[in-house]
Amino acid sequence: MQILAVVTVLAVAAWALWCTRQLRRHRRWLDGAADPVLLVERNGRIRFANRQLCQLLDLPAAQVRRLRLEQIVLPDSDGYGPVWATLFSRHSRFVGSLGLRQVRYRAGLERMVIDAAALPEDALVLLTLRPPSRQNTDQPHHYLAQKLLQTAEADAGIGSWVLQMASGRLDWSREVHRIFGTDPATFRATESAYFERVHPADRARVRAELDAKMALQQPFDIEYRIIRPDGDIRDLLERNHIHCLPDGTIDHLWGTVIDMTQHKQLQRQLQLAQLAVEHSSEAVAIADGDMRWLYVNPALCRIAGRDEAALLAAPPSFLLPGADTALRGRDLLSLLGERHHWQGELRIARRGSMPLPVLASVSRVQDTGGGAETVWVFTDISRIKESERQLQSLAFFDGLTGLANRTLFNEQLERALQASRAAGTPLALVFADLNGFKQVNDRLGHQAGDEVLCRIATRLSRAVRSGDLVGRWGGDEFAILLPACGDAAAQAALLQRLQQAVSITCPQPAAAPLAVGASFGVACFHGDALTATALLAQADQAMYRAKSQGGGAVWLHDGQGLQPFAATAGSEAASGQPAAL
Numbered sequence: 001m002q003i004l005a006v007v008t009v010l011a012v013a014a015w016a017l018w019c020t021r022q023l024r025r026h027r028r029w030l031d032g033a034a035d036p037v038l039l040v041e042r043n044g045r046i047r048f049a050n051r052q053l054c055q056l057l058d059l060p061a062a063q064v065r066r067l068r069l070e071q072i073v074l075p076d077s078d079g080y081g082p083v084w085a086t087l088f089s090r091h092s093r094f095v096g097s098l099g100l101r102q103v104r105y106r107a108g109l110e111r112m113v114i115d116a117a118a119l120p121e122d123a124l125v126l127l128t129l130r131p132p133s134r135q136n137t138d139q140p141h142h143y144l145a146q147k148l149l150q151t152a153e154a155d156a157g158i159g160s161w162v163l164q165m166a167s168g169r170l171d172w173s174r175e176v177h178r179i180f181g182t183d184p185a186t187f188r189a190t191e192s193a194y195f196e197r198v199h200p201a202d203r204a205r206v207r208a209e210l211d212a213k214m215a216l217q218q219p220f221d222i223e224y225r226i227i228r229p230d231g232d233i234r235d236l237l238e239r240n241h242i243h244c245l246p247d248g249t250i251d252h253l254w255g256t257v258i259d260m261t262q263h264k265q266l267q268r269q270l271q272l273a274q275l276a277v278e279h280s281s282e283a284v285a286i287a288d289g290d291m292r293w294l295y296v297n298p299a300l301c302r303i304a305g306r307d308e309a310a311l312l313a314a315p316p317s318f319l320l321p322g323a324d325t326a327l328r329g330r331d332l333l334s335l336l337g338e339r340h341h342w343q344g345e346l347r348i349a350r351r352g353s354m355p356l357p358v359l360a361s362v363s364r365v366q367d368t369g370g371g372a373e374t375v376w377v378f379t380d381i382s383r384i385k386e387s388e389r390q391l392q393s394l395a396f397f398d399g400l401t402g403l404a405n406r407t408l409f410n411e412q413l414e415r416a417l418q419a420s421r422a423a424g425t426p427l428a429l430v431f432a433d434l435n436g437f438k439q440v441n442d443r444l445g446h447q448a449g450d451e452v453l454c455r456i457a458t459r460l461s462r463a464v465r466s467g468d469l470v471g472r473w474g475g476d477e478f479a480i481l482l483p484a485c486g487d488a489a490a491q492a493a494l495l496q497r498l499q500q501a502v503s504i505t506c507p508q509p510a511a512a513p514l515a516v517g518a519s520f521g522v523a524c525f526h527g528d529a530l531t532a533t534a535l536l537a538q539a540d541q542a543m544y545r546a547k548s549q550g551g552g553a554v555w556l557h558d559g560q561g562l563q564p565f566a567a568t569a570g571s572e573a574a575s576g577q578p579a580a581l
């Protein structure tokens with residue numbers, strides 16, 4: 001028995017010695033720590049307080065050791081109880097943060113973050129108290145940090161908050177109060193007060209989202225609206241972080257909140273603007289400073305007959321010069337370097353069809369990054385162009401034969417006379433009046449007469465050289481302008497070709513074919529003072545003289561008088577001396 005008692009005493013002494021050594025080892029290390037540290041037995045008895053903790057409490061180490069943990073870390077009004085014993089005994093190996101706790105120290109009470117680590121071999125718990133976050137003039141660096149945080153929050157428009165799950169206590173930063181429109185001096189933030197401010201239409205969703213996402217214990221974002229006391233509705237984005245105790249229960253939520261109202265309004269405006277551009281019937285494109293396409297809308301894809309990707313990769317050369325501008329897309333860039341806007345006609349090259357005429361409006365804009373972009377709006381003017389073409393055709397061309405009408409012919413004659421005068425080259429004007437045409441109408445009908453007029457028009461156009469002009473003067477009369485009429489042989493050959501062109505026959509049932517020919521009158525301009533009107537009158541006189549001679553005669557007015565033209569010598573009813581132009 002005695003031996004047993006001695007062995008037991010020795011064992012206890014050895015264990016006590018081992019513990020003391022361990023403690024001494026810890027003590028040296030813990031005194032060197034920057035933060036206040038406690039070594040606590042699992043029943044809450046304090047075994048060791050480091051130098052920083054003694055300074056914080058302003059008590060000698062021996063006196064601190066006589067305290068119990070709950071005398072330093074208080075059960076506070078939020079309902080934290082002295083749960084240490086329970087917590088420590090349940091989790092023999094936990095390491096983690098116990099969150100914010102009320103700590104009594106020499107100047108009063110302070111909330112501090114407490115980290116805990118169980119030391120299983122000693123059955124001790126190591127508690128580290130991290131500095132308070134509230135303004136404390138005794139600790140100027142904390143005060144400064146707090147000030148800095150407030151300034152940063154105000155500058156960024158981001159508020160921060162902490163929600164204690166057990167008590168429902170909610171701490172809002174000044175910026176959160178500003179966002180919610182509440183007065184920090186009078187408004188006491190609680191979970192329920194917060195929910196009262198959430199827009200009723202969003203409340204149930206926010207509650208459900210919070211519950212669902214908190215269960216995942218991952219940071220999460222949530223968007224909702226609030227109604228401020230002045231009735232103003234704001235859009236908020238809230239970022240949530242979850243802090244769990246070592247046993248897995250959620251201790252507190254903390255996070256940030258930002259007023260997104262302005263951002264959302266801007267976003268909505270942008271969406272509307274985008275919708276307008278996307279659904280616009282006008283083709284819209286944006287190019288960078290190097291004329292690379294950054295954006296093309298569906299209308300442009302449609303009219304260009306290419307998809308978006310192909311258009312974005314397309315070189316600016318798919319913009320061709322328009323009818324009234326020699327500029328290509330790229331040329332416009334240098335033009336826009338001098339001014340901010342340009343408007344004019346271009347054509348858009350299209351795959352598999354003719355280029356599309358467009359009215360292009362280009363504006364140079366400065367983006368927020370300092371880069372210069374060009375915004376292009378293209379309006380399809382193909383219908384306008386077609387109408388213009390038709391109007392022009394009606395105004396200048398004969399509707400039946402497609403030849404130049406009298407207006408265009410006169411215009412061209414004036415130009416040709418000017419050129420001829422300037423170059424000192426002769427010019428000839430020929431009038432042709434059909435013979436035997438009336439009987440085509442009378443015998444075969446008006447439509448057959450039309451066909452004859454068209455056939456002769458085509459044949460005359462083929463008979464002349466490029467640069468010559470055939471016009472329909474009216475009824476069955478044609479006018480031919482020969483700006484460079486060449487030598488006598490060339491003139492004779494040309495007149496012969498004209499005679500052949502007008503000589504056609506029209507078969508008729510049970511009767512001999514009807515023959516159509518023409519009488520020709522020719523006038524010549526030799527760079528003299530002769531006007532277009534005078535030249536026309538001379539050709540007319542010559543033509544009437546030829547007509548009066550009958551058959552297919554060709555008469556010339558040489559400026560002095562009338563005489564038969566040389567090429568007709570020996571042909572139909574020529575009389576008098578043949579002459580050249």
Ligand SMILES: Nc1nc2c(ncn2[C@@H]2O[C@H](COP(=O)(O)OP(=O)(O)OP(=O)(O)O)[C@@H](O)[C@H]2O)c(=O)[nH]1
Pocket residue numbers: 400433434435436437438439441445446447448449450453474475476
């Ligand atoms: N089918 C058709 N006939 C036309 C058109 N314009 C004029 N005419 C007809 O052309 C004929 C011209 O008459 P004329 O000059 O006497 O015809 P012609 O038979 O060649 O007689 P001469 O000139 O006297 O040799 C008239 O019958 C007009 O009605 C037209 O656009 N189409």
